[in-house]
Amino acid sequence: MTEFTMRTGTGKPLYMSKEQIRSDLEDGANWAATKAKIPELSANEIDRILDILVRPGRQIGVEQGKGIVLTTDGGTTRYTGICRYSAMPVSREQAVIIGERFIGFDTFEIGHADYSFRPVKTIAMDEATVIENTELNSVIPVFYGAMPNLGIYFQSQGGKWPSPTDFMNEGKIDEARAVQESAAEDMTNDIVYVAKIFAETGLDGLDIDTTAAAGDADFYGTLKAIEIIKKETNLALEVGMAGEKVFGLHADLKYDGERLAGMWPHQQGLMVEKAGGDLFGAVINTDTGKSCPWNLARSITFVKEVMKTVSIPVHPNMGMGVGGIPMCEVIPMDVVTRSGVAMVELTNCDGV
Amino acid sequence: MDLAYRMSIGMGGIGTAGDIVARLQMTKRMKLDAAKEFVAKKLGVDQFTLHDTLQMRDLRDELELGSVTALPGKAKGIEAKARIADLFDIKINSVKRLKKKLSLDF
Numbered sequence: 001m002t003e004f005t006m007r008t009g010t011g012k013p014l015y016m017s018k019e020q021i022r023s024d025l026e027d028g029a030n031w032a033a034t035k036a037k038i039p040e041l042s043a044n045e046i047d048r049i050l051d052i053l054v055r056p057g058r059q060i061g062v063e064q065g066k067g068i069v070l071t072t073d074g075g076t077t078r079y080t081g082i083c084r085y086s087a088m089p090v091s092r093e094q095a096v097i098i099g100e101r102f103i104g105f106d107t108f109e110i111g112h113a114d115y116s117f118r119p120v121k122t123i124a125m126d127e128a129t130v131i132e133n134t135e136l137n138s139v140i141p142v143f144y145g146a147m148p149n150l151g152i153y154f155q156s157q158g159g160k161w162p163s164p165t166d167f168m169n170e171g172k173i174d175e176a177r178a179v180q181e182s183a184a185e186d187m188t189n190d191i192v193y194v195a196k197i198f199a200e201t202g203l204d205g206l207d208i209d210t211t212a213a214a215g216d217a218d219f220y221g222t223l224k225a226i227e228i229i230k231k232e233t234n235l236a237l238e239v240g241m242a243g244e245k246v247f248g249l250h251a252d253l254k255y256d257g258e259r260l261a262g263m264w265p266h267q268q269g270l271m272v273e274k275a276g277g278d279l280f281g282a283v284i285n286t287d288t289g290k291s292c293p294w295n296l297a298r299s300i301t302f303v304k305e306v307m308k309t310v311s312i313p314v315h316p317n318m319g320m321g322v323g324g325i326p327m328c329e330v331i332p333m334d335v336v337t338r339s340g341v342a343m344v345e346l347t348n349c350d351g352v
Numbered sequence: 353m354d355l356a357y358r359m360s361i362g363m364g365g366i367g368t369a370g371d372i373v374a375r376l377q378m379t380k381r382m383k384l385d386a387a388k389e390f391v392a393k394k395l396g397v398d399q400f401t402l403h404d405t406l407q408m409r410d411l412r413d414e415l416e417l418g419s420v421t422a423l424p425g426k427a428k429g430i431e432a433k434a435r436i437a438d439l440f441d442i443k444i445n446s447v448k449r450l451k452k453k454l455s456l457d458f
Contacts, residue, residue, distance in 0.1 A: 067363035106370035135446035139418035202446030236378035337360035
């Protein structure tokens with residue numbers, strides 16, 4: 001029986017027959033369809049993904065003329081002095097030029113090593129000078145990326161507010177909710193503060209990344225920030241999520257009449273669009289206990305529904321541990337290119 | 353990973369017209385196909401050419417829209433962005449700021 005080299009959710013080689021790959025694709029797609037109550041992938045669509053995954057060659061590509069727009073999260077952090085990436089002795093201004101003229105990125109992103117709005121707030125003026133320098137020399141659109149990261153507003157992570165989980169452990173649900181609402185308000189103010197300073201630099205857009213990482217209050221605070229930023233600045237907003245489902249740590253927060261807790265990607269995207277976001281970054285986390293084909297089919301099922309529901313451009317996240325990409329630091333190009341091509345061809349997404 | 357994506361699915365940035373299509377997505381919320389069609393029509397080229405680094409390099413140099421090969425004398429950086437803003441009717445924040453700082457109304 002012919003075997004093909006696939007990958008586990010952690011990136012290790014996994015040798016599978018066509019039948020085994022098809023079975024995992026069907027399982028992954030059914031998982032998403034059942035949980036989120038959205039349409040399954042058709043047998044024809046499963047066949048198309050299968051054909052892409054078993055295509056020979058160590059890397060593959062879309063047809064000529066079918067390229068999509070690339071946005072990044074992390075961006076310059078991957079090229080500069082940060083030890084979790086390459087830690088190259090390169091400035092962020094230089095990194096943008098490398099991304100633009102050497103690699104051929106359509107957009108690029110500046111970010112700080114401590115990649116959240118709260119720490120960026122204290123150095124916003126310093127970051128603004130980096131953006132100003134970059135905007136003079138670059139041609140491609142430049143984003144500044146950071147996470148809302150509500151978690152760091154709680155005392156357990158060095159923040160000001162008591163941890164809601166401590167209240168929950170004591171059965172104090174009202175207090176747990178109230179403290180999340182207060183922290184979310186602080187978070188909204190920090191995001192808006194940073195955005196207003198950066199809007200004066202000539203920055204093209206803000207990438208609000210890993211939204212709702214701390215649950216529905218994180219998402220709510222971000223949506224409120226989006227509203228204000230769109231009213232008060234000319235910044236384009238790309239809003240990337242943290243996962244395929246919004247955790248209900250508050251569980252009673254609503255936006256535009258809809259409960260945020262438990263929202264799936266197509267519902268999340270609609271909220272982002274209503275708040276005023278310009279690009280939506282759907283995120284489907286990789287289950288490391290499953291194969292990449294399983295994760296990819298699950299991601300494509302979700303993103304297809306996002307494309308049907310959301311009117312703004314959609315850029316599904318396809319980096320480490322999301323979008324069918326394995327959870328490993330150095331991602332093999334066989335799985336990167338196959339997953340990328342499958343996502344583009346099956347969903348007609350606007351970018352990645 | 354960045355290079356793999358650029359090679360397999362990316363439009364190509366200033367090597368083609370990927371930056372301009374991206375700007376239309378960001379500033380006008382245009383979907384991919386509509387943005388590509390808009391740019392191709394403005395440039396008077398077909399979809400293949402829009403993605404072709406050889407032909408787009410010549411066109412971008414001719415129109416001075418910024419290029420991967422930085423020929424002396426051609427528009428670079430914010431100069432190229434000012435030309436993109438004008439040709440494609442796109443609001444570019446850094447170009448607006450430049451005009452404001454120069455107190456120019458053009």
